[in-house]
Amino acid sequence: NAGVTQTPKFQVLKTGQSMTLQCAQDMNHNSMYWYRQDPGMGLRLIYYSASEGTTDKGEVPNGYNVSRLNKREFSLRLESAAPSQTSVYFCASSDEDPYGYTFGSGTRLTVV
Amino acid sequence: QKEVEQNSGPLSVPEGAIASLNCTYSDRGSQSFFWYRQYSGKSPELIMSIYSNGDKEDGRFTAQLNKASQYVSLLIRDSQPSDSATYLCAVNVLNNFNKFYFGSGTKLNVKP
Numbered sequence: 001n002a003g004v005t006q007t008p009k010f011q012v013l014k015t016g017q018s019m020t021l022q023c024a025q026d027m028n029h030n031s032m033y034w035y036r037q038d039p040g041m042g043l044r045l046i047y048y049s050a051s052e053g054t055t056d057k058g059e060v061p062n063g064y065n066v067s068r069l070n071k072r073e074f075s076l077r078l079e080s081a082a083p084s085q086t087s088v089y090f091c092a093s094s095d096e097d098p099y100g101y102t103f104g105s106g107t108r109l110t111v112v
Numbered sequence: 113q114k115e116v117e118q119n120s121g122p123l124s125v126p127e128g129a130i131a132s133l134n135c136t137y138s139d140r141g142s143q144s145f146f147w148y149r150q151y152s153g154k155s156p157e158l159i160m161s162i163y164s165n166g167d168k169e170d171g172r173f174t175a176q177l178n179k180a181s182q183y184v185s186l187l188i189r190d191s192q193p194s195d196s197a198t199y200l201c202a203v204n205v206l207n208n209f210n211k212f213y214f215g216s217g218t219k220l221n222v223k224p
Contacts, residue, residue: 035214040120042200042216043156058211090155100146100158100202101212 002026006091006104013081013111021076021107023091031094032074033058033101034066036087043090049074081111115139116203118215126223131188133218135201138182144204145177145184150217151197160186191222 004025033048045058047066055066065077092101117136125131148156162168162175174187198217205211
């Protein structure tokens with residue numbers, strides 16, 4: 001099915017470990033986003049990429065890095081995981097503004 | 113003050129009733145407004161967009177926008193148990209049409 005694919009779906013990390021969350025979309029969208037969702041906090045933007053080759057910080061970028069590998073793929077890296085990064089992470093993509101997002105199925109990350 | 117505020121609920125309505133969900137936002141210059149539905153454990157799904165003052169209807173859903181008062185609402189007519197979900201309001205970031213702030217969501221329970 002066309003859409004946004006995220007891997008992995010679940011992950012448990014120990015404090016200090018690193019990992020990369022993968023995201024790929026097959027809708028030929030220019031813009032891609034990484035959000036985290038915490039109870040009572042709603043969705044908060046971590047990083048976004050308005051087009052291939054560009055990335056920008058969102059509301060909560062500290063502790064994360066991103067790579068827009070090509071038009072399809074946008075990865076999120078945690079270099080040294082902390083318990084505060086326990087969250088559900090969503091990747092999303094969109095066509096030219098002002099269109100809404102298509103979200104991936106999410107990654108449930110627990111840092112112990 | 114949060115950029116986008118929603119009552120967390122839960123909002124309980126009987127089957128067949130009208131559910132009214134409200135959202136206020138702080139950036140007076142925001143131009144694009146979206147409503148997403150999120151079932152428990154799933155990713156957000158776009159259901160409505162609105163850009164101009166007034167009402168926009170799509171099936172059982174009506175979005176209402178009042179830019180002067182800085183609020184946007186979603187009405188669900190003939191509510192069904194399958195409408196039970198969390199509804200997220202998203203408002204574009206000023207001067208960045210495809211970057212959005214999300215509210216924390218209102219949980220809707222439709223009782224049979």
